[in-house]
Amino acid sequence: MPKLPAITGDAVINALEKVNFQVVRQKGSHVRMQHEDGRVVTIPVHSGKTIGKGLLLKILRDAELTKEEFISLL
Template sequence: MKLPLISSDKMLKYLSGKGFVVMRQKGSHITLHKKENNKIILVVVPRKPQIKRGTLLSILRQSKISREQFVKEI
């Protein structure tokens, strides 16, 4: 299943809907976090008009979201 190319704004909105909260922004990167099962999940999203597929896969891995779930919900 091929991942769609999306903007960082759309990715931030999607992650916010999944319970992630913006922690800080440094330069062109935004750090989000989410507490889950007494653990903190950190995700870094670059501010880009279009996030590359490799970077998108890395963000999904960090946030523990499957590719199939993401494509279905986006």
């Protein structure tokens, strides 16, 4: 099983947009994205900071993506 890379919130947003997630709203430094089937994901976007491993796993669970699927989107 491949290791998750250390990536920023912007990179996560770009990857999720490739699988039809759209930015719905932003409040402060948190971006809410929604898929056309109703899945919702919240991503913190702090300039220059990477997303922690645990939070990235939570985002992938909410987006219903596997690690392999996510890594292929990067």
